[in-house]
Amino acid sequence: MEVQEGHGLAAIIRRHGRRPDALLPILHEIQETHGHIPADLVAPLAVALGLSRAEVHGVVSYYSHFRQAPPGRHVVRVCCAEACQAVGAEALAEHAQRRSGDLTIEPVYCLGLCAVGPAVQVDETHLHARMTPEKLDALLARLERAS
Amino acid sequence: MTTTLYVPGDAAALALGADAVAAAIDREARRRGSEVRIVRNGSRGLFWLEPLVEVATSSGRIAYGPVAAEDVPALFAAGLIDGGDHRLRLGPIERLPYLARQRRIVTHRVGIVDPGSLGDYLAHGGGRGLEHARRLRPAEIVEAVTDSGLRGRGGAAFPAGIKWRTVLDAAATPKYVVCNADEGDSGTYSDRMLMEGDPFGLIEGMAIAGLAVGATRGYLYVRSEYPHAIARLEAAVAAAAPWLREQSVDFAIEVRKGAGSYVCGEETAMLESIEGRRGQVRAKPPLPAVAGLFGRPTVINNVITLASVPAILAEGAAGCRDHGVGRSRGTLPFQLAGNIRYGGLVEVPFGLSLRQLLDDFGGGSRSGRPLRAVQVGGPLGAYLPASQFDTALDYEAFAAIGATLGHGGIVAFDDSVDMARQARYAFAFCAAESCGKCTPCRIGSVRGVEVMDRLRAGDSSQIELLRSLCDTMRHGSLCAMGSMTPNPVLSALDHFPEDFA
Numbered sequence: 001m002e003v004q005e006g007h008g009l010a011a012i013i014r015r016h017g018r019r020p021d022a023l024l025p026i027l028h029e030i031q032e033t034h035g036h037i038p039a040d041l042v043a044p045l046a047v048a049l050g051l052s053r054a055e056v057h058g059v060v061s062y063y064s065h066f067r068q069a070p071p072g073r074h075v076v077r078v079c080c081a082e083a084c085q086a087v088g089a090e091a092l093a094e095h096a097q098r099r100s101g102d103l104t105i106e107p108v109y110c111l112g113l114c115a116v117g118p119a120v121q122v123d124e125t126h127l128h129a130r131m132t133p134e135k136l137d138a139l140l141a142r143l144e145r146a147s
Numbered sequence: 148m149t150t151t152l153y154v155p156g157d158a159a160a161l162a163l164g165a166d167a168v169a170a171a172i173d174r175e176a177r178r179r180g181s182e183v184r185i186v187r188n189g190s191r192g193l194f195w196l197e198p199l200v201e202v203a204t205s206s207g208r209i210a211y212g213p214v215a216a217e218d219v220p221a222l223f224a225a226g227l228i229d230g231g232d233h234r235l236r237l238g239p240i241e242r243l244p245y246l247a248r249q250r251r252i253v254t255h256r257v258g259i260v261d262p263g264s265l266g267d268y269l270a271h272g273g274g275r276g277l278e279h280a281r282r283l284r285p286a287e288i289v290e291a292v293t294d295s296g297l298r299g300r301g302g303a304a305f306p307a308g309i310k311w312r313t314v315l316d317a318a319a320t321p322k323y324v325v326c327n328a329d330e331g332d333s334g335t336y337s338d339r340m341l342m343e344g345d346p347f348g349l350i351e352g353m354a355i356a357g358l359a360v361g362a363t364r365g366y367l368y369v370r371s372e373y374p375h376a377i378a379r380l381e382a383a384v385a386a387a388a389p390w391l392r393e394q395s396v397d398f399a400i401e402v403r404k405g406a407g408s409y410v411c412g413e414e415t416a417m418l419e420s421i422e423g424r425r426g427q428v429r430a431k432p433p434l435p436a437v438a439g440l441f442g443r444p445t446v447i448n449n450v451i452t453l454a455s456v457p458a459i460l461a462e463g464a465a466g467c468r469d470h471g472v473g474r475s476r477g478t479l480p481f482q483l484a485g486n487i488r489y490g491g492l493v494e495v496p497f498g499l500s501l502r503q504l505l506d507d508f509g510g511g512s513r514s515g516r517p518l519r520a521v522q523v524g525g526p527l528g529a530y531l532p533a534s535q536f537d538t539a540l541d542y543e544a545f546a547a548i549g550a551t552l553g554h555g556g557i558v559a560f561d562d563s564v565d566m567a568r569q570a571r572y573a574f575a576f577c578a579a580e581s582c583g584k585c586t587p588c589r590i591g592s593v594r595g596v597e598v599m600d601r602l603r604a605g606d607s608s609q610i611e612l613l614r615s616l617c618d619t620m621r622h623g624s625l626c627a628m629g630s631m632t633p634n635p636v637l638s639a640l641d642h643f644p645e646d647f648a
């Protein structure tokens with residue numbers, strides 16, 4: 001069966017190869033392109049890699065990094081692991097959860113910034129250290145304003 | 148004359164505004180017509196001083212920090228280019244006591260070299276280990292690693308040479324080298340710093356492992372929470388490929404990005420993940436060394452383990468073996484984290500006391516309140532009370548008090564910590580991250596959260612249940628996720644019973 005051209009899937013699969021072990025790299029690229037893993041890609045992806053739909057779905061749902069629905073305009077991850085807990089991360093995360101707007105706010109378990117916590121990551125690559133509720137409010141307001 | 152300035156590109160430095168500092172330096176230099184070259188080095192690991200700017204002068208590298216973008220014009224006015232005086236001037240970097248008191252071996256190039264430049268790597272002693280290894284037979288490389296006494300730095304502390312020997316002796320082919328760069332433990336960041344600050348050192352270590360066991364393919368599995376390390380590694384892998392070919396070293400590395408699963412740091416779950424499946428732990432035997440990736444013999448080692456190998460080949464096994472105490476040979480890059488004043492990377496020989504690290508390096512808590520508990524070795528590590536701070540930092544001494552050194556992460560908590568809450572978190576983390584393969588872990592962790600909730604609501608009759616639950620998890624779990632979650636729970640209960648009353 002032919003891979004549907006939809007969502008540029010064919011090109012992504014061509015780049016990584018039709019092998020079962022290419023599944024995670026392919027899912028990463030799909031998510032980088034679409035912001036999530038669109039449900040209608042699961043079946044053609046399974047066919048292309050010689051897997052069952054259940055297997056592909058199982059992988060997508062197992063890994064917390066993969067989203068099954070589109071995120072908000074920005075993704076703000078607040079570290080809630082022990083080293084950040086030791087400097088107030090739990091209160092910070094609770095504070096962050098109280099506002100949402102069109103931002104996705106979620107916990108993350110360690111960003112490797114454990115000496116300068118609480119740590120926050122915005123859209124994967126923007127990092128913030130020694131976060132406080134006040135600084136977080138300013139950051140979120142800036143993100144909400146930015147288009 | 149062009150002056151070289153160093154502004155770390157390390158993720159922690161970026162989180163503290165290093166990009167803005169680099170941009171401000173560039174702007175100010177242009178405005179003044181000064182010729183500068185800005186190198187984005189790794190971090191020295193003195194995080195309270197980041198962004199830490201260094202300038203290369205005729206009398207060595209002079210440090211300034213913590214520098215904010217707004218400080219830059221004044222720094223230039225004070226003669227930054229020549230190492231001039233300013234309130235942020237720290238002096239010659241190597242003379243800062245925090246660094247001078249360390250013994251940096253595996254991290255000795257981190258913060259010094261330009262991690263984007265293979266030429267700089269080679270100019271700083273890189274490549275000599277591989278050059279030496281190429282002249283040895285595989286068994287001789289394995290012997291050098293065995294002689295060094297190097298034990299795995301990922302947590303389990305298994306002797307690296309013995310693992311390599313098993314893979315070398317295995318008949319099946321092809322063989323693989325997998326680098327475990329999942330670094331999921333809270334409080335740890337040495338793998339990240341090494342990957343961002345000296346990526347070629349890791350690549351060289353993997354290539355030597357390949358020569359030692361007869362593998363021509365390597366996988367570098369990095370957690371998705373580390374996008375900056377991934378970008379550095381991808382660039383370094385591409386730059387290293389022709390260099391390896393020139394030396395007729397047939398070894399190709401593929402960087403794989405994890406997907407937010409803690410248990411994928413467990414070696415067999417990692418292999419499942421690389422093969423494209425859910426990260427579920429495999430039953431052992433077979434050991435990965437016998438039947439690992441794609442069912443083939445596989446060396447799987449932590450980042451720091453592999454990055455330790457080039458120096459062992461270049462300088463000889465004694466360089467590692469002659470440091471440390473007992474069966475803990477060499478140095479470990481400890482990581483001071485959490486509520487600590489001077490948090491950072493401290494590479495020292497095994498054998499110092501935990502207290503020396505916390506006080507002499509860490510300077511006590513960041514909040515100024517007394518330190519009450521310290522968790523060593525990540526989320527599966529024990530919480531230690533102040534009465535145990537004199538324990539020596541070596542694998543056996545820690546095992547003797549029911550604790551682990553793990554990957555060397557040290558997370559400090561002040562006296563505002565609620566230890567029952569930490570115990571609850573340990574179960575909740577296990578419940579969230581359990582791979583689901585065995586019942587004691589999958590169900591036990593969920594029960595643990597419930598028991599802790601009842602206990603914290605005042606039902607002290609739950610303590611007996613808590614202990615028996617921990618006993619079941621400890622003895623009935625397939626891997627350390629389930630069997631070691633009782634460590635933080637029971638250490639909290641035993642050392643801080645007042646929080647459970």
Ligand SMILES: Cc1cc2nc3c(=O)[nH]c(=O)nc-3n(C[C@H](O)[C@H](O)[C@H](O)COP(=O)(O)O)c2cc1C
Pocket residue numbers: 298299300301302303304305307327328329330331332409410411412413414415447448449450452453626627628
């Ligand atoms: C739940 C769990 C998580 C682990 N996470 C890591 C990790 O993030 N990094 C790591 O190097 N080892 C981790 N390990 C240890 C690995 O299973 C394995 O022992 C290690 O990769 C071997 O390399 P080494 O001998 O060089 O330490 C983990 C183990 C368990 C049980």
Ligand code: SF4
Pocket residue numbers: 410428580581582583584585586588589624625626627628629630
């Ligand atoms: S102990 Fe937990 S993580 Fe380990 S195999 Fe069992 S269910 Fe999976």
Ligand code: FES
Pocket residue numbers: 079080081082083084085109110111112113114117118119333334335
């Ligand atoms: S615990 Fe928050 S960054 Fe590591």
